Amino acid sequence: MDITIIGAGAIGGTIGAHMVRAGHGVLLVDADTDHVRAINDGGLRIEGPVEEFTVQVDAVTPDELAARVSAGGIGAAVIAVKSLHTASAAALLPDLLTADGFVLTTQNGLTADTLSAAVGAERVVSSFINVGADYLEPGRILQGNVAAFRIGELAGGPITPRVGLLADSMPYALPTDNVLGYLWGKEAYGAMLWAGAVSDLTIADSLSLPRYRDLMIAVAQEAIDQSPVRVESFDGFEPDDLPGSLDRLAAFNRRSAKARSGIWRDLMIRKRKTEVDEVHKDIQGPVFDRIVTMIHDIEEGRRTCEARNLDELADFVAARS
Incomplete structure (x- = not known):
């Protein structure tokens, strides 16, 4: 064609x-x-x-x-x-x-x-x-x-x-x-990538480290809860098994030569505005809202990508639960 x-x-x-x-x-x-x-x-x-x-x-x-x-x-x-x-x-x-x-x-x-x-x-x-x-x-x-x-x-x-x-x-x-089901699945997986991108960890490490599991599950669930269609599975992501999804997605990403997300590259390598405001139109919730604020801080030079940002998000989720 x-x-x-x-x-x-x-x-x-x-x-x-x-x-x-x-x-x-x-x-x-x-x-x-x-x-x-x-x-x-x-x-x-x-x-x-x-x-x-x-x-x-x-x-x-x-x-x-x-x-x-x-x-x-x-x-x-x-x-x-x-x-x-x-x-x-x-x-x-x-x-x-x-x-x-x-x-x-x-x-x-x-x-x-x-x-x-x-x-x-x-x-x-x-x-x-x-x-x-x-x-x-x-x-x-x-x-x-x-x-x-x-x-x-x-x-x-x-x-x-x-x-x-x-x-x-x-x-x-x-x-x-059911392409929308796949797109909402990626919204959930993507929410975890947005969280991980505020750190200097690889995708696989941010998904697999025990310190951040509850954070990743919480933000993915926020996206799934807003989907108007049946959410589809892909590449190890299973909407009904988020704890297992973290292990499978970490293994999937360890096999890839792309160790860090495009979000992280936009923030730290290309130094340009991310897509976070567009994604925020699709997903709202206390955890993702907090991530969006943190991404804005990095974009505008008030923070840099480092693990203590993830620690702060993990503590926020722990306090809520």
């Missing part, structure tokens, strides 16, 4: 590179001009323990997209930007999508409402992806593992032709009739 991927970082770049190698037509769009230039000059490089390869693929900035789209328009697009940039990415598409064109979101959080407002709910397909990847530098992406990837219609129900086409075309993807 021919597809336009808006956001060529960790996830968008990984998906796009695999699709190019499989013979699909891909146009990458990214706001980082250095990344775009590096891709056009030397290709997009996927590195890490899964496999290493380079693909030659066209890349443009958002300002250049309209000029590069053929007269027929865009039939399929992927939104793979950070969730706080969803609206600006979606604004590129209304005038460029074909009459039967559609958009797939591979983002963290529940961003479908923003996309639906821009292009119409009937044009939006959603997905859950747990593949671990990191942007390393212009033209280079680390793929740390192979993990669950599910694609489905927002309303659930039977697998549609477009969902089947996407699942057949994208790496590791499978169709699902």
Whole structure:
């Protein structure tokens, strides 16, 4: 298939590179001009323990997209930007999508409402992806593992032709009739990652150390309790067995070359604003609210990522119980 991927970082770049190698037509769009230039000059490089390869693929900035789209328009697009940039990415598409064109979101959080407002709910397909990847530098992406990837219609129900086409075309993807259940599962797992990111621990250590187990269970349960659908299991996460999930998810993450979350990298490596405010729209509760405040403190220089932040959160949960 021919597809336009808006956001060529960790996830968008990984998906796009695999699709190019499989013979699909891909146009990458990214706001980082250095990344775009590096891709056009030397290709997009996927590195890490899964496999290493380079693909030659066209890349443009958002300002250049309209000029590069053929007269027929865009039939399929992927939104793979950070969730706080969803609206600006979606604004590129209304005038460029074909009459039967559609958009797939591979983002963290529940961003479908923003996309639906821009292009119409009937044009939006959603997905859950747990593949671990990191942007390393212009033209280079680390793929740390192979993990669950599910694609489905927002309303659930039977697998549609477009969902089947996407699942057949994208790496590791499978169709699902309950994509929202997977997304809410990731909200719960993600809540634990947000907690761990305020420390300097690896994902596996923050999930496995006894000192933090009650904290991790409490914040994951806050997310599960707010889900309007049946929460799905993946990669060791079981919504009905959070204590066991911690052990399984820790083991899963120890097998990955991606030792720390993208949240931690945003805070400590890339020094940029995280997606926490977008996620906070989905999850509210005393524990996650406290984590959000702590993330803001780190973003604004009042704290740094260290274990005593996790200790403070653990003490807060212990005092509540």
